[in-house]
Amino acid sequence: MPVSTIPLAITAYTATTALGHGIDAQLDALRQARSGLRPNDFGNAALPCWIGRVDGVEDSPLAAEHAAWDCRNNRLAWLGLRQDGFLARVRAARERYGADRVALLLGTSTASIGATEEAYRRLDAAGEFARDPRHPEIHAPHSLAAFVAAALSLEGPCMTISTACSSSAKVFASAERMLRLGLVDAAVVGGVDTLCDSVLFGFNALELVSAAPCRPFDATRNGISIGEAAGFALLERTDVAPDAPRLLGYGEASDAYHMSTPHPQGLGAELALREALARAGLAAEQVDYINLHGTASVKNDEVEAALVERTFPAGTRASSSKGFTGHTLGAAGIVEAAIALLAIEHGLIPGNLGGRTPDPVCGPQFAWRNERRRVDVALSNSFGFGGNNACLVFARGGFPA
Template identity: 45%
Template sequence: MIVPLFLNDCGIVSPLGRGRRATAAALAAGRRDGLVLRNDLVPDRTVTVGAVIGDLPAPDRTLAAFDSRNNRLMLAALTQIAQSIEAAAERYGRHRIAVVLGTSTSGIAEGEAALGRFRATGTWPESYHYRQQETGSLAEFAARALGLTGPAYTVATACSSSVKVFASARRLIRAGLADAAVIGGADTLCRMTLNGFGALQALSPTLCNPFSAHRDGITIGEGAAAFLLSAEPAAVQFLGAGETSDAHHPTAPDPEGGGARLAMCQALDDAGLSAGDIDYVNLHGTATPLNDAMESKAIAGLFDPATPCSSTKGMTGHMLGGTGGCEAAFLWLTLDPATSTGMLPPHVWDGVPDPALPPLNLVRPGTPVPDRARVAMLSNSFGFGGSNVAVVLGRGWA
């Protein structure tokens, strides 16, 4: 018998705000306060980015070697669910809680700053340690900060990183290697990422405009989300996941969306649901010409045209390795009775559909969550190299 798993708690920090209630309110309202102009990331260019505003908590001095903005962002999300994690540690034992987190940039911003100092002075900053930018730093830091001694590792599969952790952690629990898991992920703004997407000519000169006829590229953002996953019953259930790999191109998706559709089909099969059971789809929706074209084909070929869909990147930007976790958190906030505003996440754009794309039912502000006992929602995340993941969350199914 397969034991159902639940998302017992959720912490979230993003351009929409900090914490569950503030984020849920900003999400439902379609706010864009966190989309700001920066002139210090790309040489001779001002770009719009999705930023987390304000100070972030500093780690304990014993973890100074791990101190980076990326880890601080993760700590801000973890702090919100610390009590739930402690309760799980008392219930299962600290050695029985895994930590599986996703990132793509890790603390590379600290490496950039340290290298700049070295080039200017010939010496490295005393505060710099390579652990700050190691890809695996995130999970090791979180496990140490939480005092957890179960399996701990970082998933780095580009923009699908922090949602692949759902399936990875579930495998650990089903294999008997853990009883619960801290999952999620984080990514932070850095020059490497912005200049990389600039070199690909994929950056929007203004605000990203998903699925619009006028879409012209990505807006990069930052964010972190953390969940506690266990078999302890809770309002929001992790129903299913699907993972595929296109291997089509290093950066471009399969133009027909075959891998994306297969990931969604696998997630539905895993959940024991049909496409008609899904009440809302959170689209990957990066606002690049290629992504939106292939995703609209995949969605239209699988779901009823009336299925509500939206890309939340119009409010946050693309948070890269942190985006899948944060967008799963948006589903959690919408499903959880204690935090939900009762409204679906709206699709924020210019309202001009692309006639070359299959039409989708893009959510208008104020659209209510279906009023029924069982609700299921799906979220897509697609990464470079053709890494496709879909997850299904729901309430009322256990």
């Protein structure tokens, strides 16, 4: 079983999704049960579905000194970084600890593959990429983290984690280990994924995209709505911010079952959940809210609902927020970490938007509508292709009192 994990203070966090730019926009939409999904108006070829598109990405150019990193994914990253005073918080951490003592760990599923898709649409007469003043590195998975490292002037360990839809949950685990070993004093974690043809047509080819807005845990659900998002958090030791909300634990496990279908009994998901609770030193009964992976794919929701039903008491509340944001893929972990933190901070259990006819497999834990109650402990589940599972445990500052 895991070695002792140190709690970390989340001293700043931000999210930008189809619900709007920054944390207040997320909170406002959650409170009003307002979805950010819209009919697909993205891309070069029409695909009839609904998407969670962030407004204003195209109108958000990078600073002139970073123009060589320009692409839609990095624009969304930059848009996201400028919300909620996040840049100033990172600057303060950099000055406090030193640029080489702050890690940068970002999750993404496809990084700036959209720029590569675009280059293939504009090949020159010789069949090569047309001349382009931008960094060739925008055509690699590390494009996002390399740009953000430059934008934040960070000089510590810098790594992209790309495990599909668990990517930006796993960054919290890597950050905790680096802090525990004393390699760094703080970590900027997060993730960004943007809409692109690869994921729209890829998930469509797998018959996983719904033509209608996604309906997580609904008996009639028939697929996901793809979204895009940017989210970031600053992690430090709890002694510098005893009242800040905390990362108490995490779990990571592999299904060892199938590349694109979850284990039928949710084995990897359950291992990740049990490890997360064990690291946090918590019993399932102490969990107030679970932000579920809840993609609205037939299989994921069936497996995950059964896991919730057999693990948690009726008093634990659970919901998916994919009906608000769409499935933001590699950014889902950080976006849903932010929603779990909002639940703790504001005593808001977001209702499971889009689920009108509950699947009978869902237990009494499901919050189908918004609920107000105190939340001390909130979990977030993130599961990805390749059977890659992660679960995060967040708690109110000072918990347990």
